[in-house]
Amino acid sequence: MKRLSKAIYPAPEYPETILQIGEGNFMRGFINWHIQKLNDCTDFKGKAVVVPPRKGSVAALNEQDGLYTLCIQGYHDQQEMNERMIIQSISRGISTYTDYEKFLHVAENPNLRYAFSNTTEAGLVFRKEDRLEDRPQASFPGKLTAFLYHRFKAFAGDEQKGLIILPCELVEQNGDRLKEYVISMAAEWELPPAFITWIKKANTFCNTLVDRIVPGFSKEAAEIVQKEEGYIDELLVTAEYYHLFVIEAPAFVQKELPFQEAGLNVLFVEDIAPYRMSKVRILNGAHTAMVPIAYSCGLETVKEAVDDEHVGPFVRCMLEEEVLPGLELPEDELLLYTQSVWDRFCNPFVKHQLLDIALNGISKFRTRNLPSLLDYVERKKQLPMKLVFSLSSLIYFYRAHAGRVKDDETVLTLMKEAWEGENPSNEGVAAKILSCESLWGRDLTDINGLSQAVADQLTLIQTHGMRAAVHRMMPNQYESQGEKA
Missing domain, CATH: 3.40.50.720 (NAD(P)-binding Rossmann-like Domain)
Incomplete structure (x- = not known):
């Protein structure tokens, strides 16, 4: 043929x-x-x-x-x-x-x-x-x-x-x-x-x-x-x-x-900013946040992720509780757009592979998710623990699935050295990765409590597995502890 x-x-x-x-x-x-x-x-x-x-x-x-x-x-x-x-x-x-x-x-x-x-x-x-x-x-x-x-x-x-x-x-x-x-x-x-x-x-x-x-x-x-x-x-x-x-x-x-x-x-x-911020933080932010979590739960596509009993509700709550409040458009418009995004994720015809979205995951998180995290800290003076969990999961993903990760060679080297360095404890790994300004555009260890929160979540994932860790994140137990930034 x-x-x-x-x-x-x-x-x-x-x-x-x-x-x-x-x-x-x-x-x-x-x-x-x-x-x-x-x-x-x-x-x-x-x-x-x-x-x-x-x-x-x-x-x-x-x-x-x-x-x-x-x-x-x-x-x-x-x-x-x-x-x-x-x-x-x-x-x-x-x-x-x-x-x-x-x-x-x-x-x-x-x-x-x-x-x-x-x-x-x-x-x-x-x-x-x-x-x-x-x-x-x-x-x-x-x-x-x-x-x-x-x-x-x-x-x-x-x-x-x-x-x-x-x-x-x-x-x-x-x-x-x-x-x-x-x-x-x-x-x-x-x-x-x-x-x-x-x-x-x-x-x-x-x-x-x-x-x-x-x-x-x-x-x-x-x-x-x-x-x-x-x-x-x-x-x-x-x-x-x-x-x-x-x-x-x-x-x-x-x-x-x-x-x-x-x-x-x-x-x-005349001004693209409101359109861009909503789309990038909701649709692309949801994609980037879900990938390391869902893939580490054994899922392969976006539809599988949003249909999953743990991953889907986690990502939806992250959007509604920690992302939408920081956006400029009216709340009803944002909720409608979020629902339309969810409907698109559920499209049975589209088999969107998580590993395809994972390409250059660190730079994507910096552009799509980090601004929401920083805005939340600025507004609430505390950490958005679901966004933080997506960050911790991303760091874990680069270790647990190193053979499947595609990124710039410099980024891969930095992540590998952090995990295999002189201080391989989760506290040491979190501090080394978060302090790397070339990855994030700033030293994230300056955010009060973030480095320790990431280290704790890495321990949670490693001890109980990703699925159990996601389940434990849903009752908002971190927020109830009054984790402040």
Whole structure:
């Protein structure tokens, strides 16, 4: 049986107008689907050149000519939705590790107008060690700076050749931050002042918020496609029906990217902050909090976690008691959104693997959960013990399931050294990990009682097992002891 490709599914040829940094499931189940909808329903007519931010392979993508199947499954207006379509909005993939010059050559394309990215929270960082001469630069901002400088030179600083840049990483003010990193990188490399002026004037960096659960490849769905459509698709992606794309940008961006004309749930807003905070802390925060707990209870998917008699109620109580009170939107809106998130977690069509969410868990906790923890301490002057338990479980997860953890090598080394160091007691482990500012952005041992609480919870988990530990957390026995921060 043949693999999906243009040989069996001819696709229209459109110009490459988009640089896409990120080849993972989310981008293919969200951004490339948006682009497909633009091409189908408007005069947009463009395709994306896809570049992995790390040492990812693009062989499968190119073997399938950029084509893959997207299966959208879930409920909308109480109606079951089960759509299947072939996404044709990717032209090709390029690896900067094997074809760096080909990557730079894309910058010379006069039709290029947009850049989308999702390199996870761990990818949107400033790495001072990057150099212009590197092939490639290790960081995403480094690669983008080199790419933009090549474009600046190729078009002699023409301000009409700037890009509209929409980073999709779940980082606060992601567009502003990426712009800051690119400018800092240019200064670090001592590039011409005219280039920095061009970055500021010719390019538009947009703050964004993305929301869709994209579990990725499904063996079951792939077998159905193979049987019913008669082709093999190694890049098939499953996604829920729900989607939201919030963009903070000048008015002209909405005209150039007419998502709403394509019937998409895209909001162009003046201030993205309230939307971002609610989504990241509720949906993504729940995901990150549940992963180490649920996986250590022997569960494998998000649906199994929320259906579990111990894990589900624990995560729901954590949200309602410790997360929602710190958010800006009205309480009734937050409760409605929380319920909608829970309904999406329970989607029987979506098999979202916990280990997929576990990728770069430390940086995700820092972005998604730590702000809720800190806000609670600021408001209540005591520790939010369920959020603290999710932190303790994460630290335990990096030890108990070390072989399954995927994270930056620096993070893995720090966690391993903490567990195997001179002071292997839980108090010593907690103190060493929580004091590491490179992990959390600050020394968390400054929070009164946190280090001891984490140590106590690690002992609880190790002594009784995760399931029993979660059960013991539910009667709020820590709070009744008056644990103060």
